[in-house]
Each structure stands twice: as C-alpha cells, then as structure tokens.
C-alpha cells in the first residue's frame with residue numbers, strides 16, 4: 001500500500017532532468033551579481049581608504065610604499081573576507097569589483113592574500129569620500145531664501 005502511494009512520484013522523477021550537477025566535472029554559471037572575491041582596478045584607486053574604513057572584517061590594508069612617488073600597496077586578506085561587497089559599494093571611483101570565482105580554497109591562509117602596488121590615481125570620485133559633506137549638506141549662502 002505504501003509503495004503504491006509512492007509510485008506515481010517515483011515514475012514522474014524517472015523522466016525528469018537531475019536537479020544537481022556533476023560537480024566538479026560540471027560547473028554552474030553564477031548569477032551576474034554574484035559576490036565572489038574582491039579585486040582592485042589599481043588605475044582607478046585614489047587611496048581615499050573608504051574601503052578600509054567600511055570593511056566589516058578588517059580585510060583590507062593600504063600601505064604607503066613611497067610618499068614622494070605616491071606609490072601605495074593594497075592588500076586584501078581573503079582569509080578574512082566575508083564577501084559582503086561593502087568595499088565595492090563604498091568605493092567612490094569603482095576601483096573595486098567582485099569576481100565570479102567561488103573555488104578559493106588554499107593550503108595556507110597566506111596564499112589567499114591578494115596584493116597590488118600602484119601609483120595613486122588622479123580621477124574625480126563619483127561620490128563624496130570620507131570627510132567631504134554631500135552637496136545637499138552644504139548650507140545655503142547668506143541671504144539666499
């Protein structure tokens with residue numbers, strides 16, 4: 001009796017495609033807004049450090065390599081990164097992006113460190129950086145109504 005009740009369900013699934021994939025031989029495409037691992041476009045970084053300030057995992061360091069040459073080094077500690085993409089949202093020049101990689105295991109946490117050494121970019125930020133009040137917060141000129 002019990003088997004008979006189960007039979008229609010069993011037959012229905014016999015002719016359906018499997019719901020799973022044969023990983024790791026077959027891999028799924030991730031969605032467009034998938035939050036993989038953050039990476040830097042160094043040519044767009046103005047070293048405002050908004051990403052360092054806002055990262056909830058303290059996974060980003062920016063070191064000064066040479067003050068005179070305006071050379072800096074960004075290190076992203078992917079062993080600490082929680083893939084929240086807050087750094088991407090905070091960056092005023094779109095210098096950070098999340099990739100689509102999800103196979104990021106390594107034998108050592110040090111292998112998960114990503115580094116870029118670069119010269120500070122001179123480009124206009126699309127949003128105000130830390131310490132810059134937004135345009136709407138600017139008090140009106142005296143006498144203006």
Ligand code: SF4
Nearest residue numbers: 055081082084085087
């Ligand atoms: S994705 Fe989140 S946790 Fe990872 S570096 Fe960016 S802000 Fe930090």
Ligand code: SF4
Nearest residue numbers: 045046048049051091
């Ligand atoms: S927020 Fe963007 S521009 Fe600012 S330091 Fe980070 S990556 Fe560079």
